[in-house]
Amino acid sequence: MDFSIDLKGKTALVTGSSRGIGRATGLLLASLGVRVIFHGTKESPQLLSAVEQAGNKAEKITADFGNMEEVKGFIRELEERNLVPDILILNASVQSYTGLENFSEEEFSRMYRTNVESSFLLIQAFAPYMRKKNWGRIIFVGSINGAKPASRLALYGSTKAALMNVAKTAAMENAPFQITVNTILPGVITTDRNAAVLSDAAFAENLKEKIPMRRFGNAEECAFLISFLASENASYITGAEIPIAGGLQL
Numbered sequence: 001m002d003f004s005i006d007l008k009g010k011t012a013l014v015t016g017s018s019r020g021i022g023r024a025t026g027l028l029l030a031s032l033g034v035r036v037i038f039h040g041t042k043e044s045p046q047l048l049s050a051v052e053q054a055g056n057k058a059e060k061i062t063a064d065f066g067n068m069e070e071v072k073g074f075i076r077e078l079e080e081r082n083l084v085p086d087i088l089i090l091n092a093s094v095q096s097y098t099g100l101e102n103f104s105e106e107e108f109s110r111m112y113r114t115n116v117e118s119s120f121l122l123i124q125a126f127a128p129y130m131r132k133k134n135w136g137r138i139i140f141v142g143s144i145n146g147a148k149p150a151s152r153l154a155l156y157g158s159t160k161a162a163l164m165n166v167a168k169t170a171a172m173e174n175a176p177f178q179i180t181v182n183t184i185l186p187g188v189i190t191t192d193r194n195a196a197v198l199s200d201a202a203f204a205e206n207l208k209e210k211i212p213m214r215r216f217g218n219a220e221e222c223a224f225l226i227s228f229l230a231s232e233n234a235s236y237i238t239g240a241e242i243p244i245a246g247g248l249q250l
C-alpha cells in the first residue's frame with residue numbers, strides 16, 4: 001500500500017481560489033503536481049500572487065458567478081483554452097448576514113445565482129468530460145450551516161443546504177463512471193471572509209466557547225481534506241458530507 005497522494009497529470013479548477021480555503025487548496029494541489037486553475041471575481045493582486053506562488057503549471061481566470069453570462073463565458077473560455085478540469089472544486093460563494101426578515105429580492109437571487117446556479121452550470125459543463133475519461137472528482141465546499149440552522153445566515157445556509165442535495169444527486173448519477181462527489185462542511189475557519197467579525201475579541205472568545213475543540217480552523221486543514229478527497233486513496237468515498245469544524249456541527 002502507498003499512502004502518498006499521486007495526482008500528477010490531473011487538472012483542477014478551484015473556484016474562489018484567490019483567497020482563503022480555495023487558495024490554500026490550489027496551492028496544495030499544485031505542490032502535488034496538479035495543473036491548477038485559480039479563479040477570482042476579477043484580476044487582483046491576490047489572484048496573481050496565488051498563481052505565481054503555485055508555479056509554472058498554474059493558470060488563472062476570472063468571473064463573477066452572480067452573473068450567469070459571465071459563468072457561461074467562463075466555461076467557454078476554459079474549454080477553448082483546453083483547461084477542462086478532472087477535479088472540480090466548487091468553493092466560491094457569497095455570504096451575508098441575511099435572515100428571514102431582512103432579505104431583499106436582489107440579495108436573494110444574487111446569492112442563489114452565485115452559490116447554487118453557477119454550481120449547476122459548472123457540473124453540467126464538466127461532468128460529461130469526466131464521464132468520457134471514466135474518472136473525476138467533484139468536491140463541494142459547503143458549510144455546517146447547510147445542515148445546522150443559524151438565524152442570521154438563513155439565506156446563505158439555505159444555499160448550502162441546496163448544494164448538499166445537488167451533491168448527493170450528482171454522486172448517485174456519476175458513480176458508475178468512477179466520478180466521486182463529496183461535500184466538506186467547514187465550521188469557523190479563519191479567512192478574509194470572517195476577519196472583520198472575528199476581530200471583535202469578545203465575540204471571538206464567545207464563539208470559541210461554543211466550539212468543542214475551543215479553537216477556529218484554518219484554510220490549510222481544509223485543503224488537506226479536499227486534496228485527500230481528490231486523490232486515488234479516496235476513490236470509494238462518494239456522496240459523503242464531512243464536517244471539518246472542531247465538533248461545532250454536534
Ligand SMILES: NC(=O)c1ccc[n+]([C@@H]2O[C@H](COP(=O)([O-])OP(=O)(O)OC[C@H]3O[C@@H](n4cnc5c(N)ncnc54)[C@H](OP(=O)(O)O)[C@@H]3O)[C@@H](O)[C@H]2O)c1
Nearest residue numbers: 016017018019020021040041065091092093143189191193
Ligand atoms: N471561512 C469560513 O469560516 C467558512 C465556513 C463555512 C464555509 N465556508 C465556505 O468555504 C468557502 C470558501 O470560504 P473562504 O472563507 O475561503 O472565503 P473568502 O476568503 O471570502 O474567499 C472567497 C473566494 O470566493 C470568490 N468569490 C467571492 N464572490 C464571488 C462571486 N460573486 N463569484 C465568484 N467568486 C466569488 C473570491 O474572489 P475575489 O478574491 O475576487 O473576491 C474568493 O476567491 C465558501 O464557499 C464558504 O461558504 C467558509
